[in-house]
Every structure is written in C-alpha cells, then in structure tokens.
Amino acid sequence: MENGASSDGKDPSAFLGEIIGAPVTVKLNSGVVYKGELQSVDGYMNIALEKSEEFVNGKLSRSYGDAFIRGNNDQLQLPYVERYITVQSSEEAWHAIKDMRVRGAPAIAIVAALALASELHRLMACNNIPSEAPEVQAFIAKKLDYLVSSRPTAVNLADAARKLRAVASDHTQRPGSTGRSVATALIQAAEEMLKKDIEDNKNIGKHGAQWIMANAAGKPKATVLTHCNTGSLATSGYGTALGVIRALASADNLNHAYCTETRPYNQGSRLTAFELVHDRLPATLITDSMAAALLAKSGSKVDAIVVGADRVAANGDTANKIGTYGLAVLARYHGVKFLVAAPLTTIDLATPSGNEIIIEERAASEVTNVRGPRASNSTNGIELETVRIAADGIDVWNPAFDVTPSTLIDGIITERGVVEKDASGQFHLEDLFRNSSST
Secondary structure (H helix, E strand, O other): OEOOOOOOOOOHHHHHHHHOOOEEEEEOOOOEEEEEEEEEEEOOOEEEEEEEEEEEOOEEOOOOOOOOOEEEEOOOOOOOOOOEEEEOOHHHHHHHHHOOOOOOHHHHHHHHHHHHHHHHHHHHHOOOOOOOHHHHHHHHHHHHHHHHOOOOOOHHHHHHHHHHHHHHHHHHOOOOOOHHHHHHHHHHHHHHHHHHHHHHHHHHHHHHHHHHHHOOOOOOOEEEEEOOOOOHHHOOOOOOHHHHHHHHHHOOOEEEEEEEOOOOOOHHHHHHHHHHHHOOOOEEEEOHHHHHHHHHOHHHOOOEEEEOOOEEEOOOOEEEEOOHHHHHHHHHHHOOEEEEEOOHHHEEOOOOOHHHOOOOEOOOHHHHEEEEOOOOOOOOOOOOEEEEOOOOOOOOOOEOEEEEOHHHOOEEEEOOEEEOOOOOOOOOHHHHHOOOOOO
C-alpha cells in the first residue's frame, strides 16, 4: 500500500485523523491496481478502500464484489508501533491468526472470511477462477477447513466457515451457476459478516450498559472491570465487553474502567489500555493478581466485571482468556455482578457444557519471555526486543483459555438482549435462536 502517511512514532489518534481521506494505491502481484481514498480505519483493524477506479492489466474492468484488499493492524506491535499488514490469502490469514497478529474471536472470523474473499477476488481479476461452480465450491471448502485449524477454541471462526460453506453450496446448486457466481456470492457474504458484526457489537454495548445501570442500586455512574481485549481490536469495530464500557461512557454513565494486564500475552496492558487511552476514557490498569484487592477496596466499588468469550456452551459455561474463571470466583465472593458479552455467533449449542470445549495450549516462551521496546527509547525509531524473565529449564504450563461455569455468571449479553438464568439457575440460550437467521 502506498500513501503519504506513516504511523511510526506518532500518536494513534493524530495518525488516524491524518490518513483518513489520503490517496491510496494498492498494487497486487497479479497486476491489478486499485486507486481511491482511504475511507476508514475501522477499530484500528480493517482498512476499507473507497474504490474510485479499478484496472486489470491496464484496462478498466468491472467489479466482482466489494471485497478488495484488507489490512490488519499487527497486534504484536501494539501499542508501541501501529503497523498494518496486508492479508490477501487464506495462508496469510492462517499465519496472522496463529501467530496472534490478529486475535479476538469475532475478529479472527472476520479476517478469515475477508481473506478468502480477497483471494477469490484476485483469482477472478486475473481470470484464474475455475469456470465450474462445483470446483470453486470445493476450493472454498478446503480453504475454510484450513482456516478453522488456526484457532480451534474460538467458535466464531467455525461458525463463519459453516455459513460460508452453506453460501457456496447454495449458489452451486442454483441453475446456471458458474465459478464466478459462487465466488461472488461468497465475497458478498463475507462483507455482510463484517457489517453485521459491527451492528451486533453496538447492540451488545447498549444492552449491557442498560443492564448494568438497572442493577447499579440507583447510582448515576458505574465502575467496571474488564479482562483481556474485547474492543475494536478484537472485533470488526466497537467491541463486545469493551463495547459495553464504551456505551456506558457515551451515555455519561461510566465512572471508571479497570483493565487487567492479562498475562501472559498482555492483551490488557497492550491493547485494551491502548483503546481506553485512545478514547480518553477514565481508566486504570492493574495486574491480574491485583483484582482481589481491588474488589475488596471499599473506595473503588466495582459494580460489574464484564468479559468477552471465545465459546459459550449450551448451558452457559464460557471459555475465555485464561484468568476469566478466577475473576468470576472473586466476583461471587465479593458480591460483584459477573457478565459475559458475546454475539450469537459465539454461542455453541452443539457443545453441551464447558467439559467438551477444547482448550488451546500455547508455547512456553509466551510465559518465559516478554517483548517490547526499551523503556528509555524515544517514540522515534522504536525497536522491539525479546527479554527472558524466567529461570532456564523451568517447566511451563500455558493454556490460552479457561472455562467459567455458568453458575458463576449473572448474565450473558448478546445483540438481542441480556440472558439471565431461570429460577432453577439455568440459562436457556436456545431461546435466542428461535426464528433467527444465525442458526
């Protein structure tokens, strides 16, 4: 991507304001050139190009859908450097997800969908798309299976793949279908997923904020603790649990937000803190081990703990970033409401309980090493370094997620409202899917 703006060493808010509307030229190895203006940088993750011209081998060509090229903020560089990487293929998306250059259950699903859409668009632009619909359907199915293997715990990715497979299958079976028509249908479906995710997140924020204020004992403003990163960087935009905090702030109902460091990958200190500072919200960073002391401190009354989810089982058991279960236990002991914020795509009715959820285990180096710039570095010419912080030879256990039992969850916030347990203490999440297009 070519433009006149550079993010290195600049304040994020100033940088974003500077590049919106900047002239952009995107050149693909295939010879396709897109020219236009930068329309938006949605939640620091997705770069959208407002296409003004499309050229294929020097000739004006018609568009094959709205998915062209996507850029993702490399989250391994944040908050020190804001740098976008292009994701044009399923292989590039797989590595971006596996290496956690993009993370967050909703975000990885959208990145996977848009990457496959970009790959199909490139094939069509170069006239390399198979002419037969079944051949393109098989290509799509193979790529989706591959993408799902990048992160098995997050159900959103598998759900997106299931829906895109259905789109490809449906259009393949239509009379007169071609390889191009199937590919175009998938591109359009991927773009709709992006749009719907943002809409769903804003509804989650609204419902969650209203529920918290209704249970805040008449207080005009609420104090909320959150874990990991569930904001614009973890979704298509706005966020789930962090979206609830944003909604509280928009309604002038936010007293203060606390975010945990979220070891070992520090998504809280690197990413959530970055978003809170960017939005200029009243916020404080704590280490994971400080949460109990915070809840016990009388002067910092926390009204609710709001977290996201990577998978919610049919009974409400929730897999989320490691440390979530501990926060739920603390919340119950201290009488603090514990809420899970997640779209319907995160709810997996096919998984009866948390016992059946596969927990991803990651490399020991994520625990024994930390990465960042030297504290003495200026904002110019930042170089990231990896430093070891543990004794050589120590054994490491590094599960990426834990499972919080539904018994410790007071409510599950979705785009359709907040689900509470019945009189017997059971969630009935299946009610959310009645007459729903999400099934």
